[in-house]
Amino acid sequence: MTRQSLLAVENLSMRFGGVVAVDDLSFTAYRREITAIIGPNGAGKTTVFNCLTGFYRPTGGSLVLTQDDRNFQLERLKGYRIARDAGVARTFQNVRLFAGMTVLENLVVAQHVALTRASGYNLGGLLGLKRHQDAERAAIVRAREWLDLIDLTGRADEVAGNLPYGAQRKLEIVRAMCTGPRLLCVDEPAAGLNPHESADLARFLVLIRDRFGIGILLIEHDMTVVMGISDHVIVLNYGKKVADASPAEVRRDPAVIKAYLGEEGD
Amino acid sequence: MMGAAPRLKDAGLAALVALALAFPLIGFETAESGVGFTTRFPWVAIAGAAVFAGRLLLGLLPQRFHLRQRASRSTAVSDGKFVKLAAAALIVFAVLLPVLPFASRRSIDLATLALIYVILGWGLNVVVGLAGLLDLGYVAFYAVGAYSFALAVQWFGLSFWEMLPLSGVTAATAGILLGIPVLRLRGDYLAIVTLGFGEIVRIVLNNWTSMTGGPNGIGDIPRPTVFGMPIAPGAPAGVTTFNHVIGIAYDPIQRLIWLYYVALAVALIINWFSLRIRRLPVGRAWEALREDEIACRALGLNPTTIKLSAFATGAMTGGFAGVLFAARAGFISPESFNFQESATVLSIVVLGGMGSQLGVALAAVILATLPEFGREFAQYRMLIFGAAMVAIMIWRPRGLFTVRAPSVRLDQT
Numbered sequence: 003m004t005r006q007s008l009l010a011v012e013n014l015s016m017r018f019g020g021v022v023a024v025d026d027l028s029f030t031a032y033r034r035e036i037t038a039i040i041g042p043n044g045a046g047k048t049t050v051f052n053c054l055t056g057f058y059r060p061t062g063g064s065l066v067l068t069q070d071d072r073n074f075q076l077e078r079l080k081g082y083r084i085a086r087d088a089g090v091a092r093t094f095q096n097v098r099l100f101a102g103m104t105v106l107e108n109l110v111v112a113q114h115v116a117l118t119r120a121s122g123y124n125l126g127g128l129l130g131l132k133r134h135q136d137a138e139r140a141a142i143v144r145a146r147e148w149l150d151l152i153d154l155t156g157r158a159d160e161v162a163g164n165l166p167y168g169a170q171r172k173l174e175i176v177r178a179m180c181t182g183p184r185l186l187c188v189d190e191p192a193a194g195l196n197p198h199e200s201a202d203l204a205r206f207l208v209l210i211r212d213r214f215g216i217g218i219l220l221i222e223h224d225m226t227v228v229m230g231i232s233d234h235v236i237v238l239n240y241g242k243k244v245a246d247a248s249p250a251e252v253r254r255d256p257a258v259i260k261a262y263l264g265e266e267g268d
Numbered sequence: 269m270m271g272a273a274p275r276l277k278d279a280g281l282a283a284l285v286a287l288a289l290a291f292p293l294i295g296f297e298t299a300e301s302g303v304g305f306t307t308r309f310p311w312v313a314i315a316g317a318a319v320f321a322g323r324l325l326l327g328l329l330p331q332r333f334h335l336r337q338r339a340s341r342s343t344a345v346s347d348g349k350f351v352k353l354a355a356a357a358l359i360v361f362a363v364l365l366p367v368l369p370f371a372s373r374r375s376i377d378l379a380t381l382a383l384i385y386v387i388l389g390w391g392l393n394v395v396v397g398l399a400g401l402l403d404l405g406y407v408a409f410y411a412v413g414a415y416s417f418a419l420a421v422q423w424f425g426l427s428f429w430e431m432l433p434l435s436g437v438t439a440a441t442a443g444i445l446l447g448i449p450v451l452r453l454r455g456d457y458l459a460i461v462t463l464g465f466g467e468i469v470r471i472v473l474n475n476w477t478s479m480t481g482g483p484n485g486i487g488d489i490p491r492p493t494v495f496g497m498p499i500a501p502g503a504p505a506g507v508t509t510f511n512h513v514i515g516i517a518y519d520p521i522q523r524l525i526w527l528y529y530v531a532l533a534v535a536l537i538i539n540w541f542s543l544r545i546r547r548l549p550v551g552r553a554w555e556a557l558r559e560d561e562i563a564c565r566a567l568g569l570n571p572t573t574i575k576l577s578a579f580a581t582g583a584m585t586g587g588f589a590g591v592l593f594a595a596r597a598g599f600i601s602p603e604s605f606n607f608q609e610s611a612t613v614l615s616i617v618v619l620g621g622m623g624s625q626l627g628v629a630l631a632a633v634i635l636a637t638l639p640e641f642g643r644e645f646a647q648y649r650m651l652i653f654g655a656a657m658v659a660i661m662i663w664r665p666r667g668l669f670t671v672r673a674p675s676v677r678l679d680q681t
Contacts, residue, residue, distance in 0.1 A: 082565045111564075118549045127549070128544060158677075178567070
């Protein structure tokens with residue numbers, strides 16, 4: 003199958019005062035592929051995510067998401083519209099679940115946009131129209147399918163904040179998937195997980211890629227995960243792209259080794 | 269848990285604080301006549317000793333306190349049935365109240381006031397309890413509702429029933445107008461700005477004499493009619509009174525009972541509305557916003573519309589309460605809408621347990637009627653109120669009812 007480009011990042015720069023966090027970065031992410039972004043701490047990985055999802059307005063460059071012959075200029079969209087209209091969903095380095103709400107509610111809130119429409123902007127729902135009830139039932143069924151996938155069905159009505167850490171990480175990914183995204187950005191999903199849980203999570207990301215045919219952008223420090231599941235790897239150092247190749251090639255790249263380990267004689 | 273020495277030290281420190289506070293507060297008394305004051309230092313010593321003993325006693329019971337706190341949280345899920353029963357009992361009691369033996373003009377009037385506070389509590393609960401937006405100027409919307417009604421009566425001759433929905437609309441509009449400038453603010457900052465808004469509304473009402481009558485207020489506010497017929501001793505020509513139609517003699521208590529039932533109906537409708545909206549997308553979005561605004565944005569929820577809808581819904585409810593208040597008193601002035609009211613309503617929401625309909629209703633009833641029951645020993649009122657607050661913060665730090673019923677359950681389908 004030919005590669006279909008999903009996200010084209012061109013000459014992206016992000017400056018905070020005198021600090022250049024991302025410097026003239028260009029890369030492409032494809033559908034049905036996992037694109038990993040790696041690099042030492044402070045290399046600008048999360049800044050790229052924040053530009054992509056509207057939390058920062060880039061200083062320069064363009065971010066274009068293409069889907070079904072429609073182009074979305076992400077740098078011009080408001081944050082919530084990037085998720086709602088362009089279909090870019092993300093997770094956070096420090097898990098951001100709705101901790102006081104139940105697991106199921108987290109997943110139903112993620113389907114807010116569709117549910118609001120079906121409920122006639124809440125008015126139909128207030129009157130108890132059937133269309134809204136059907137939509138809500140469908141949302142629950144969908145949530146349940148996802149919960150089955152991560153073995154959390156039995157804890158659906160528990161408060162999300164009480165779940166163990168690994169389950170919270172997975173739930174956050176599933177919540178992002180419930181928005182029906184085209185591009186899923188996961189920020190260090192394996193942080194704080196043990197090797198067994200990391201491997202489990204890696205399998206889950208591959209499953210998402212293969213079953214739903216969406217593109218995944220992955221920031222991760224755990225090289226076992228990155229090298230095991232990525233289709234291509236982008237290496238950043240001081241905001242600049244150092245390498246952009248397959249995992250095997252990246253591993254041998256002298257520039258990458260230099261970025262991570264420093265030069266000989268340093 | 270603690271040894272004897274640290275316990276004594278802890279109690280001693282508490283006693284020292286109490287002594288420092290008691291010295292100026294209790295230690296001096298202004299003289300009955302003339303200028304000057306008398307001292308009463310023995311009382312200061314007694315206060316210090318009482319605090320020392322109390323603190324020591326508290327220190328001896330630490331384990332029991334911890335147990336109770338944990339129990340209150342772990343039982344939170346299981347007592348949904350209890351809440352339903354209690355709510356049903358409360359409604360039955362409210363409906364039967366006017367025919368109960370102790371019903372008098374005073375008690376029914378007081379019950380109407382309590383209902384107004386229940387409505388206010390439920391309204392603020394949407395903003396503070398569900399959406400997590402700390403609003404210290406809620407009284408502003410109460411005032412907007414009351415004044416819309418009073419002014420519409422004065423200038424356009426509109427009636428209670430026409431103005432009840434319309435005042436909701438004007439108050440909701442005021443809610444959106446306040447909401448727009450404060451969209452970016454959270455927590456303390458939001459609290460300060462809303463506090464200012466509440467004061468601005470009161471000061472404008474106080475000073476815009478040509479429109480609002482200033483501190484003199486507005487009087488002659490009509491009571492609600494029964495299907496267009498007033499309850500009155502005698503009627504001007506061409507008007508039929510309700511008493512005449514059903515053929516009973518006029519008694520002033522009838523007006524109070526009717527207003528009470530109107531308030532009860534409004535409260536029940538608002539309760540139904542609140543329970544329902546919590547399970548709709550917008551209600552869940554409010555709670556999600558309270559939990560994490562950034563995550564909301566990342567899921568495609570528009571924080572602007574969510575916040576404004578919360579402000580508008582809360583304000584609308586406050587507007588309804590304002591109309592009922594104006595109809596009950598027959599007279600309103602800016603004095604009734606001071607910060608004290610905002611604080612009372614906020615205490616109702618916090619004491620009741622943020623997000624809990626039943627808890628807020630109970631807290632409203634308690635806070636609205638307590639001052640009246642305490643009238644005989646009015647000088648101890650604030651003391652009792654303070655003690656109750658402290659007790660709640662110790663045993664129920666998250667409010668009387670900490671139950672949060674999920675808006676949706678898996679086993680429903």
